[in-house]
Amino acid sequence: MGRLPAEDDTPRTPDRVTCLTPRNGESRISLRRRSRSPLPAVACAGPPLESEGMDQSEAREWLATALAEARAGLAEGGIPIGAALYGADGTPLGRGHNRRVQDGDPSMHAETAAFRAAGRQRSYRGTTMVTTLSPCWYCSGLVRQFGISRVVIGEAVTFRGGQDWLAGHGVEIVLLDDPECVDLMRAFIEHHPDLWNEDIGD
Numbered sequence: 001m002g003r004l005p006a007e008d009d010t011p012r013t014p015d016r017v018t019c020l021t022p023r024n025g026e027s028r029i030s031l032r033r034r035s036r037s038p039l040p041a042v043a044c045a046g047p048p049l050e051s052e053g054m055d056q057s058e059a060r061e062w063l064a065t066a067l068a069e070a071r072a073g074l075a076e077g078g079i080p081i082g083a084a085l086y087g088a089d090g091t092p093l094g095r096g097h098n099r100r101v102q103d104g105d106p107s108m109h110a111e112t113a114a115f116r117a118a119g120r121q122r123s124y125r126g127t128t129m130v131t132t133l134s135p136c137w138y139c140s141g142l143v144r145q146f147g148i149s150r151v152v153i154g155e156a157v158t159f160r161g162g163q164d165w166l167a168g169h170g171v172e173i174v175l176l177d178d179p180e181c182v183d184l185m186r187a188f189i190e191h192h193p194d195l196w197n198e199d200i201g202d
Helices: 056-075 110-118 137-146 163-168 179-191 193-200
Strands: 015-020 028-033 082-086 092-097 128-133 150-155 172-175
Touching: 056 082, 056 092, 056 110, 056 128, 056 150, 056 179, 082 110, 092 110, 110 128, 110 137, 128 179, 137 163, 150 163, 150 179, 163 172, 179 193
Parallel strands: 015 172, 128 150, 150 172
Antiparallel strands: 015 028, 082 092, 082 128
């Protein structure tokens, strides 16, 4: 997959990556960087730390909506990735799931489906895109193009997309490392490797 077009690939500062891990339901890590060097891979481990980012209970509540969409997609014979877009005040704006198989449309990724379902918005400042899987470069570009402020990610174990690039350009990344999201994708990839490789462009 090629590089996304951008007016400037130099990471903005400050930026933040927030990892909320499921251990004991509490562990959090919030990393702030003021360097202009690229972000390293983020390890979500260690003792609980106070996070200035998103509240964990709210993040997981919103992820549940995306997970429901992922299950719906799987039940339809599609790729189990779900997403939801929330307004700055927490209002649900749109939700959807990957529909590559169902619609025969390779561009209909989960984040795209949720974005389209939200309809036209005057501004996306302060909005949050919630997705069960780390967004690919295509969906990462959507987030950047329209100025979505935060992305909540269910897991980045089975696929690590453009999350570091997004964080380096000022988007807050909340990584939940959710076991159900991981299991859902691992099972699908095991049974449908060709379809998975088609979806991610391999």
